[in-house]
Every structure is written in structure tokens, then in C-alpha cells.
Amino acid sequence: MSQVKTKLMQGNEACAAGALAAGVCFFAGYPITPSTEIAEQMALHLPRVGGKFIQMEDEIGAMAAVIGASIAGAKALTATSGPGFSLKQENLGYAALTEIPCVVVDVQRLGPSTGNPTAPSQGDVMQARWGTHGDHPIVAFSPSSVKEAFELTVKAVNVSEKYRTPVVLLLDEIVGHMRENVSLPDKVEVVERMKPANRENYLPYKLDQEVTPLIPFGEGEYYHITGLFHDESGFPNLVPELVTKKMDRLMAKINNHKDDLIITDEYALEDAEVVVFTYGASSRSARRAVKEARAQGLRVGMLRTATIWPFPEEKVKAVAEQAKAIVVPEMNMGQLIYEVERVAKGEADVVGVNRYNGEIITPEEILQKVKGLMNGATN
Amino acid sequence: MAAVKATPKAEVTIKKDWCKGCGICVHYCPKGVLAMSENLKAEVKNPEECTGCGNCEIYCPDFAVSLRRIQ
Amino acid sequence: MLQINVENLRMQKLPHIWCPGCGNGIALSALTRAIDKLGYDHDEVAIVSGIGCSSRSPGYLNFNTLHTTHGRAIAFATGLKIFKPKMKVFIVTGDGDCTAIGGNHFIHAARRNIDLNVILFNNNIYGMTGGQASPMTPFGRTATTAPYGTVERNFDIMELAKAAGATFCGRATAAHPRLIESLIVKAAQNKGFSVVEAMLPCPIGFGRRNKLGGPVEMMKYLEENSVRVQKAQKMSEEELKGKFVIGEFYNKPAPEYIEEYDKIIAKLKK
Numbered sequence: 001m002s003q004v005k006t007k008l009m010q011g012n013e014a015c016a017a018g019a020l021a022a023g024v025c026f027f028a029g030y031p032i033t034p035s036t037e038i039a040e041q042m043a044l045h046l047p048r049v050g051g052k053f054i055q056m057e058d059e060i061g062a063m064a065a066v067i068g069a070s071i072a073g074a075k076a077l078t079a080t081s082g083p084g085f086s087l088k089q090e091n092l093g094y095a096a097l098t099e100i101p102c103v104v105v106d107v108q109r110l111g112p113s114t115g116n117p118t119a120p121s122q123g124d125v126m127q128a129r130w131g132t133h134g135d136h137p138i139v140a141f142s143p144s145s146v147k148e149a150f151e152l153t154v155k156a157v158n159v160s161e162k163y164r165t166p167v168v169l170l171l172d173e174i175v176g177h178m179r180e181n182v183s184l185p186d187k188v189e190v191v192e193r194m195k196p197a198n199r200e201n202y203l204p205y206k207l208d209q210e211v212t213p214l215i216p217f218g219e220g221e222y223y224h225i226t227g228l229f230h231d232e233s234g235f236p237n238l239v240p241e242l243v244t245k246k247m248d249r250l251m252a253k254i255n256n257h258k259d260d261l262i263i264t265d266e267y268a269l270e271d272a273e274v275v276v277f278t279y280g281a282s283s284r285s286a287r288r289a290v291k292e293a294r295a296q297g298l299r300v301g302m303l304r305t306a307t308i309w310p311f312p313e314e315k316v317k318a319v320a321e322q323a324k325a326i327v328v329p330e331m332n333m334g335q336l337i338y339e340v341e342r343v344a345k346g347e348a349d350v351v352g353v354n355r356y357n358g359e360i361i362t363p364e365e366i367l368q369k370v371k372g373l374m375n376g377a378t379n
Numbered sequence: 380m381a382a383v384k385a386t387p388k389a390e391v392t393i394k395k396d397w398c399k400g401c402g403i404c405v406h407y408c409p410k411g412v413l414a415m416s417e418n419l420k421a422e423v424k425n426p427e428e429c430t431g432c433g434n435c436e437i438y439c440p441d442f443a444v445s446l447r448r449i450q
Numbered sequence: 451m452l453q454i455n456v457e458n459l460r461m462q463k464l465p466h467i468w469c470p471g472c473g474n475g476i477a478l479s480a481l482t483r484a485i486d487k488l489g490y491d492h493d494e495v496a497i498v499s500g501i502g503c504s505s506r507s508p509g510y511l512n513f514n515t516l517h518t519t520h521g522r523a524i525a526f527a528t529g530l531k532i533f534k535p536k537m538k539v540f541i542v543t544g545d546g547d548c549t550a551i552g553g554n555h556f557i558h559a560a561r562r563n564i565d566l567n568v569i570l571f572n573n574n575i576y577g578m579t580g581g582q583a584s585p586m587t588p589f590g591r592t593a594t595t596a597p598y599g600t601v602e603r604n605f606d607i608m609e610l611a612k613a614a615g616a617t618f619c620g621r622a623t624a625a626h627p628r629l630i631e632s633l634i635v636k637a638a639q640n641k642g643f644s645v646v647e648a649m650l651p652c653p654i655g656f657g658r659r660n661k662l663g664g665p666v667e668m669m670k671y672l673e674e675n676s677v678r679v680q681k682a683q684k685m686s687e688e689e690l691k692g693k694f695v696i697g698e699f700y701n702k703p704a705p706e707y708i709e710e711y712d713k714i715i716a717k718l719k720k
Binding site for chain 3: 025026028047048050052054056057058060061062064065066067068069070071072073074076090091094216217218219220221222223224225226227228235236
Binding site: 389396397399400401402403405406407431433436437438439440441442443445446447448 | 451452453454459464465466468469470471472473474475476479480483624627628653664665666669670
């Protein structure tokens with residue numbers, strides 16, 4: 001990757017730039033704060049590269065159009081925020097079951113309901129996981145800087161194609177609207193949609209392989225796609241044994257590739273007694289807090305994850321075994337902390353630092369919590 | 380003396396497995412070629428009357444009736 | 451078969467799931483004949499549907515077929531068509547799917563005049579869920595969710611489509627299968643958003659509850675109460691009460707969405 005362009009840009013702009021770099025050639029969306037700049041950027045740039053942009057009548061239609069375009073062969077992406085993300089959920093489940101690659105960007109804002117459209121939040125991490133009905137696999141990334149918004153958008157598009165799955169990109173209002181000076185590569189690694197080696201007797205949903213290449217509509221193999229449970233050919237089939245096999249394969253195609261999907265980074269972790277587990281914009285405050293704690297001679301470290309789903313279980317487990325306490329700062333009332341508690345299994349105290357009023361979590365708040373824990377207090 | 384029979388223009392066949400017995404083909408046959416059988420499925424009763432109008436085939440909601448042109 | 455090209459059907463998936471006398475099969479048959487007349491290759495045709503009885507149609511058709519979520523067929527088809535304009539896209543949708551849950555997508559696709567063909571299978575009722583009232587259940591008719599008769603006025607989809615911007619609108623009934631077929635041909639030939647309404651009997655979910663008789667009686671009812679659009683123009687409002695106007699309602703070209711967007715792409719290339 002050669003670094004050529006250095007530019008002051010916004011997280012939402014970087015997300016759009018990442019989408020274009022990854023080969024996204026279709027965008028359908030609906031205006032919603034604080035994500036709208038992504039749609040505006042795509043409207044501006046897509047027709048210049050021969051791509052297509054459409055502003056749909058609502059977020060439900062935008063999600064549907066994205067899936068429709070992907071079925072026709074497009075790398076397709078949509079962007080929204082909390083209320084719109086809720087509207088997209090049914091069709092997100094459709095994409096999961098029918099295994100249609102697509103990316104949904106959710107620039108999180110304070111909820112529930114209209115909440116505070118211009119304030120940041122990390123309130124949609126569980127909606128990303130469980131927002132649509134029924135069990136299903138999902139991949140979700142969450143960047144904490146403008147540069148990472150670019151990188152993870154590329155990664156999201158690549159992962160969606162590689163595993164034939166919808167991917168959620170969880171920005172938040174801070175990362176989306178923040179401007180940073182970033183150097184972006186002029187070329188990135190791009191995963192193209194798999195083509196089947198042998199077209200004879202094409203089956204779009206083979207049970208004996210994790211991911212079957214998806215031949216787009218209009219390219220020689222006409223077949224059936226349905227949101228009903230289906231057999232290998234794609235036709236409805238509700239036989240319980242077949243449903244079990246389909247669901248097991250769906251989950252396995254993600255769960256067997258955690259190494260490829262989970263991105264984390266560590267800071268001052270080696271001898272840490274208290275570890276801050278963090279993600280998204282909150283990790284910026286967390287990093288500052290840990291730096292300050294170290295300057296004061298406290299053995300504090302940080303584990304940041306850029307991958308929300310699948311959850312980085314192994315990393316968190318190792319931290320729980322090493323540290324006496326894990327601090328989880330989140331701009332919500334405590335969501336991903338449940339995963340940390342589940343994985344820690346009581347090996348370490350797990351304590352949240354939470355803001356759910358539209359304000360960011362400051363380094364001081366995290367530092368205070370850390371210091372309290374170092375002194376033996378758990379709350 | 381037997382009445383002179385008309386020459387049928389087409390041959391009608393009914394897929395009994397697909398026929399759901401709605402009676403629509405019988406209604407739309409202008410010549411009474413088709414009738415409902417005792418087991419409530421359409422059957423060909425007067426094949427020689429068929430004019431080959433094609434109604435039965437295109438009105439059948441179940442793709443159960445098919446015509447073959449007699450040369 | 452003489453008039454139906456079995457190559458257009460997935461014969462191994464038949465017989466279909468619909469009830470005896472259901473009009474869906476008559477409209478489906480007309481659709482296969484229309485596509486045959488249009489001479490399209492199998493691979494350039496996409497049939498997109500939502501949820502409901504009629505939305506099970508694509509499974510029986512031997513083309514690229516997409517069975518989507520409730521009400522969203524037009525939105526899925528919009529993405530498909532925009533990205534691959536060479537596809538000939540037919541949307542098979544029911545009255546509930548298209549005009550209730552999918553109503554917003556319907557009017558906006560019409561407004562855009564995007565080159566899609568909506569074949570609306572109107573049986574006046576939610577059949578799949580067992581006979582609930584839809585926005586096209588005629589005023590006063592009963593349904594499981596309107597046990598005392600619906601007090602809601604029903605949509606006239608021809609008027610709605612035309613007002614929203616559709617450039618081809620036509621209506622026929624199951625009693626006029628050749629008209630359904632020819633309207634679908636014309637709809638496909640129109641470069642823009644086309645709507646063909648096929649009024650179909652639902653003897654089990656609608657007819658029985660409303661004492662309209664069996665399949666044949668319901669077909670007769672459609673036949674006897676249909677008036678051609680040319681004749682209807684000479685009739686008074688009073689005379690048209692309880693009648694269904696059938697035929698070609700509207701056919702007037704207007705700028706088509708994809709062509710207009712492509713002009714922008716071409717301009718930016720220069």
C-alpha cells in the first residue's frame with residue numbers, strides 16, 4: 001500500500017472513500033443524521049466511476065435495493081443511523097439467510113427513538129447483533145478514527161464478498177463527524193466475488209462447502225432465491241433436518257474464520273492489573289486515560305477491538321485471566337459489557353463506565369474508575 | 380343413419396394429478412367437450428366436438444389442460 | 451401445450467400450492483405466454499415478488515426468480531434493474547403486498563418511471579394468512595378482520611398508478627386471460643413504470659365469506675360486470691356502479707429513471 005493522499009477529512013467522507021476504493025458501485029440510501037454525508041459523497045462520486053446511486057423512499061427500500069443490486073452483481077452499500085438501522089433489520093435478516101453480500105453502515109446516534117440525532121452513542125451494538133429476528137450470523141466492525149473508518153469500510157466490503165454475508169459497520173457520531181488529517185493509500189486489497197470453477201449443475205447453496213460462489217442474475221444460470229428456508233438449489237424446503245444443516249453452515253462460515261475477522265490492538269497490556277476493554281470513539285478517551293495512569297506509575301493496559309461481532313472471546317478471556325479487573329467504557333447503559341462478563345466468567349471484576357446522555361466519556365472518568373479499582377473498590 | 384361426426388381440430392388431455400376440479404375449463408369450453416367426472420375432476424367427454432379454440436388451456440389455473448393440434 | 455411454452459415453467463415444481471379455482475394460475479399462465487410473445491431469453495428475465503399467495507409465482511417460472519420480503523419486491527427490483535438495466539423485470543405482487551405494506555415503494559417507483567413491470571394479482575383479500583381485508587377489498591365486503599363488512603374505501607390502482615406517474619396502466623380480469631396477456635406485452639414494451647392489474651377470484655378466502663359462489667360463479671361475476679374502457683367512457687357514474695373497467699387505461703411515455711441517470715454518467719465521462 002503506497003500512501004499518497006494526505007487530506008483533512010471527516011469519518012463519513014473516509015467511509016465513502018473506503019467504499020469506492022473497495023469497488024462499491026451501488027449505493028441506496030435515505031437521509032438521516034449523522035450519516036447523511038456518506039450518501040452525499042456517494043451521490044457525488046459514484047456516477048463519475050460509472051456506478052449508481054439512488055435515494056430511496058425510506059430505509060427499508062434502501063436496504064432492499066442494495067440486496068437487489070448485489071444479486072445483479074454489484075458491490076453494494078447503504079448508510080444510516082439508529083432509526084433507519086431499525087427499519088433495515090428485516091431485510092438485513094433476508095440478506096443473512098439468502099447469503100447476499102452487502103454492507104450496512106450505521107453511524108450511531110443517541111436513542112432510543114429520535115433521541116438526540118446529533119449526539120454520539122454506542123447504543124446499537126446489540127441491535128447489530130440481534131436486530132433482525134431469528135438466529136443468524138453477523139459481522140460488525142467499529143472504527144475509532146477517520147483513517148480506520150476508511151480501512152474498516154474496505155474490510156467490510158471484502159468480508160461481505162468473501163463470506164457472502166451482510167456486514168455492519170458501526171461508526172458513531174464522533175467518528176463520523178470528526179475531521180482528522182489522514183493519509184490514504186491509493187490502492188487497497190480488494191476481494192472480488194468468487195466465480196464457480198464449474199458451472200455445471202450450479203447450486204447456489206451447497207451444503208458441503210462453507211461458501212458457494214454466487215452467480216449474479218443475468219449471467220447464465222437462472223435460479224431461485226427466497227427468504228424461506230431452502231435446499232441447495234435455492235427452492236423452498238422446510239424439512240427440519242435441512243434447516244438444521246443450513247443454520248449450522250451459516251454460523252460456521254463466520255465462526256470458523258474468527259482469525260480473519262477479529263481485529264484488536266493492545267496498549268500497555270503486558271503487566272496490567274486493570275485493563276480497559278474498549279471500542280469505537282470511547283477508545284480514544286480510554287487510550288488517554290491509560291497513558292495518564294502509566295505516567296502515574298499504575299499498571300493499567302488497554303485492549304481495543306475493531307471487531308464487535310464475532311466477539312473477540314479469546315482475547316478477552318486472556319485478559320480476564322491476567323488482570324484483576326476489566327473496565328468497559330461505553331456510550332450506552334452497558335451493552336458489550338455483557339459479552340465481557342460472559343467471557344470473563346468471574347475471573348476478573350468487570351466494571352462499566354457509561355454515558356448515555358449524548359456526552360462523550362472523558363479520559364478523567366475512565367482514569368477515576370481505574371484508580372478506584374487499583375485501590376480495591378469495585379464500583 | 381348415424382349423425383355425421385365433426386372432425387376435431389385438437390386433442391385435449393387432462394393431467395388428473397394437477398386438476399383441482401374447479402370446473403373453469405368446463406365453463407369456458409364452448410362445445411361441451413369437457414365435463415366434470417364423478418370424482419370431481421375435469422374429463423374429456425366429447426373429444427370430437429373440439430374446435431381447438433384454446434380456452435380450456437389458457438383458462439385452466441393449474442396448467443392441467445393441454446391441447447395438441449390435429450393436422 | 452399449444453399456447454403455453456412449458457420451457458417457461460418449472461414443471462417439476464408443479465402442481466402449485468394455490469387453492470382450487472384460484473385465479474393466480476390464470477394470471478401466471480398469461481404472464482408466461484406474454485414473455486414468450488416478447489421473445490425474451492430466459493436469462494435476461496427476472497421475476498421478483500414479495501410475500502403472499504401470488505408472490506409464490508416466481509418459484510414456478512423458469513427465469514431468474516427472486517422471492518423477497520413482504521411489500522418490498524419493487525424496492526429489490528429497483529436495485530436489480532438499476533445495476534443491470536438489460537434485465538427485463540416483472541414484479542408479481544398481490545393487493546396486500548403491493549398496496550398496503552408496499553404502497554410507498556409502488557408510488558415512488560411510479561414517480562421515478564423506472565422501467566419495471568408490476569403485475570398486480572388482485573384477489574381483494576389476504577389469502578396466505580386466511581382472508582383478511584386488504585386495501586383492495588371492496589367497500590362493504592366482509593373479511594376475517596372485517597366481519598361486519600369493511601368500512602374502508604378501496605384503492606383504484608389504475609387511478610393511483612397514473613396519478614403517481616406510471617406511464618402504462620391496464621386492467622383485466624381472470625375472465626379475460628388474453629387481455630391480461632396482451633396488457634403484459636404492452637407493459638413490457640413500455641420503457642418506464644408499467645402496471646397491469648389482474649382481477650382474480652379467490653373462491654376460498656374471499657368468495658366463500660362473501661357468498662359469491664364457487665370458482666365458476668366468481669368467473670361469471672367478473673365477466674358480467676366488466677366494461678371495456680372505451681365503452682365506460684360513454685357511461686354515466688350511475689351506470690358504472692359495481693362495474694370493473696378493463697383495458698388499457700394509460701400509455702404515455704415520459705423520461706425513464708435509468709436512461710436519465712445514464713445521461714449523467716455519460717456527461718461526466720466527457
